[in-house]
Amino acid sequence: MRSALFTAAALLACAMPAWGQTPQAVEVTPDQLLAPYYEALRAKLDMPVAAPNPALAPATTLTRIAVGSCNHQSASQHMWAQVAAANPQLFLMIGDNVYGDAGWDGDAGLASLRAAYARQASHPEFAEFRAKVPMQAVWDDHDFGFNDAGASFPFRRWSETLFETFWGSSEAVKARPGVYQSTITGPEGKRVQVILLDTRFFRSDLKRGPWTRDRQPLGSYLPDAGADKTVLGDAQWAWLAAELAKPADVRIVVSSTQVLTTAHQFEGWTNFPAERTRLLDLLGRREPSGLVLLSGDRHAGGIYQIEHGGETIRELTSSSLNLTFGDTTERASAREVDPARVGPIHPVENYGLVDIDWKARALTVTLKGNTGAALASQTFGW
Numbered sequence: 180m181r182s183a184l185f186t187a188a189a190l191l192a193c194a195m196p197a198w199g200q201t202p203q204a205v206e207v208t209p210d211q212l213l214a215p216y217y218e219a220l221r222a223k224l225d226m227p228v229a230a231p232n233p234a235l236a237p238a239t240t241l242t243r244i245a246v247g248s249c250n251h252q253s254a255s256q257h258m259w260a261q262v263a264a265a266n267p268q269l270f271l272m273i274g275d276n277v278y279g280d281a282g283w284d285g286d287a288g289l290a291s292l293r294a295a296y297a298r299q300a301s302h303p304e305f306a307e308f309r310a311k312v313p314m315q316a317v318w319d320d321h322d323f324g325f326n327d328a329g330a331s332f333p334f335r336r337w338s339e340t341l342f343e344t345f346w347g348s349s350e351a352v353k354a355r356p357g358v359y360q361s362t363i364t365g366p367e368g369k370r371v372q373v374i375l376l377d378t379r380f381f382r383s384d385l386k387r388g389p390w391t392r393d394r395q396p397l398g399s400y401l402p403d404a405g406a407d408k409t410v411l412g413d414a415q416w417a418w419l420a421a422e423l424a425k426p427a428d429v430r431i432v433v434s435s436t437q438v439l440t441t442a443h444q445f446e447g448w449t450n451f452p453a454e455r456t457r458l459l460d461l462l463g464r465r466e467p468s469g470l471v472l473l474s475g476d477r478h479a480g481g482i483y484q485i486e487h488g489g490e491t492i493r494e495l496t497s498s499s500l501n502l503t504f505g506d507t508t509e510r511a512s513a514r515e516v517d518p519a520r521v522g523p524i525h526p527v528e529n530y531g532l533v534d535i536d537w538k539a540r541a542l543t544v545t546l547k548g549n550t551g552a553a554l555a556s557q558t559f560g561w
């Protein structure tokens with residue numbers, strides 16, 4: 180369906196030729212073609228907006244940040260009270276924040292995504308959480324608009340507008356294509372940089388493995404090392420290099436999909452090995468700071484670590500807030516053998532915490548289940 184839509188949207192416009200000249204085909208991108216339509220739609224529609232949310236004061240010394248992903252707008256919203264009870268100073272909502280592609284009928288106005296945001300905004304549990312805890316958000320495929328989609332999703336400009344409107348994105352984010360952003364919070368010596376990467380808007384198409392009758396147990400994409408393939412796109416790569424050159428004491432780098440693991444063939448940076456190495460190399464060249472990666476997407480959570488460039492790099496995957504598939508930790512862990520994973524993978528409802536002990540110069544990442552119990556935890560210095 181996606182390629183048919185793309186073809187329909189990427190029509191060729193013919194420039195009017197002067198007398199005696201042959202008509203010249205001018206290629207128009209879907210973004211250009213759809214821009215006037217979206218302008219008109221925006222003027223006409225009531226755009227869904229999340230409940231008011233306090234700003235994070237720039238002078239705040241951060242000691243606890245929470246993270247979560249994969250929240251279905253039609254499922255129970257009981258996790259919000261639990262996350263709030265942990266008293267985080269900031270909550271990172273890192274993708275599949277709603278499932279807006281569920282029931283999508285292919286319309287360019289993305290009515291199902293708009294309805295998903297409206298439903299999410301209507302939950303009092305979510306509004307109460309929003310009233311208490313500052314939030315920052317980035318998207319994954321289901322709030323980008325289409326399962327496993329990247330740059331070739333023709334309606335990405337509109338899903339970007341919906342995202343930025345709902346979450347009240349900064350003017351800087353609204354002004355550029357994509358939803359990536361970075362903030363540095365805290366006084367010198369206790370500065371935390373939070374970098375939210377956009378792994379959707381610019382991402383090359385995925386390489387699919389050969390079709391089989393049986394569903395592949397660990398995903399159907401193949402690593403694609405093509406030199407023209409990208410995850411972040413040129414502008415975001417340049418921006419990231421500049422952000423990592425800024426002074427900070429701790430950096431939290433968020434990718435909606437997993438970074439370190441290469442053990443599965445679902446979505447993740449493993450789909451683009453050269454881009455994954457480029458990211459790890461670039462992180463290695465950052466201005467000195469503590470570092471932890473956060474990711475979601477998997478409907479399971481866990482802690483990962485690898486050695487790269489003489490450094491141990493850690494990642495906490497937290498997913499999902501309210502969309503599990505009834506798997507058990509034992510079964511999921513046995514199926515997905517992964518040397519990069521520290522302990523089991525937890526396919527149960529969860530959220531994550533990053534605790535910063537400034538005195539001990541130690542970071543603790545914790546995966547918390549829906550009873551408040553810690554499913555996994557790791558402490559490391561910087």
Ligand SMILES: [Fe+2]
Pocket residue numbers: 275319320321476
């Ligand atoms: Fe996802």
